[in-house]
Amino acid sequence: MDKNQLTILINLAGMDGEVDESERRLIMRIAHAHGLSEEDVAQIFELENHVIDFDELSDDQRFDTLHHLVQLMKVDGKIFDEEISYCMAMAKKLGYPLEAVMDLYSQVHANVKLKSEIQKIKKKYHGKG
Structure with missing residues (x-):
């Protein structure tokens, strides 16, 4: 997992104006599973306007990112229109159709x-992807 992937997740978590504790825990679990420390994650949480380079992501990273986006969108039990729109926009940028998001959902x-x-x-x- 790289900063681009983590930034995409963090941006989704903040779509509703705050990062819910369940969202933060999931982001931390995902980051830890990919060898990132709490300090690494904290630095990315603090970044503003981080430009995401989608070209740096492999096919596996693209799919994993899409999967984690859907997982993160659902983790707090509340799904907002902004989250859905962001998830759909990111799916497109990752090279996936709406159908892929719905399959994962x-x-x-x-x-x-x-x-x-x-x-x-x-x-x-x-x-x-």
């Missing part, structure tokens, strides 16, 4: 990990 649940289903979706869109 139907399989991502707060505390349930459906890895096999997520992998099926990843394979379906492999090379489109």
Whole structure:
């Protein structure tokens, strides 16, 4: 995971004007799973107007970012129009159609990990990111 991916997630978390604790915890879990420290994450939270270079992201990073966006959008149990719009805009920039977001949306649940289903979706869109 790089700063671009983390910035995309942090921007989504702040769409409703505040970063909910459940959103912050999920971002930290994702960052830790990718070897980033709390200090790394704190620095990115503090960045303003960080320009995201989508060209630096591999196909796997693009899909993982889209998956994490959908997961983050749903984690606090409240989904706002701004979050949906941002998620859709990021999907497009990541090279994915609306259908990919909807496929992920139907399989991502707060505390349930459906890895096999997520992998099926990843394979379906492999090379489109």
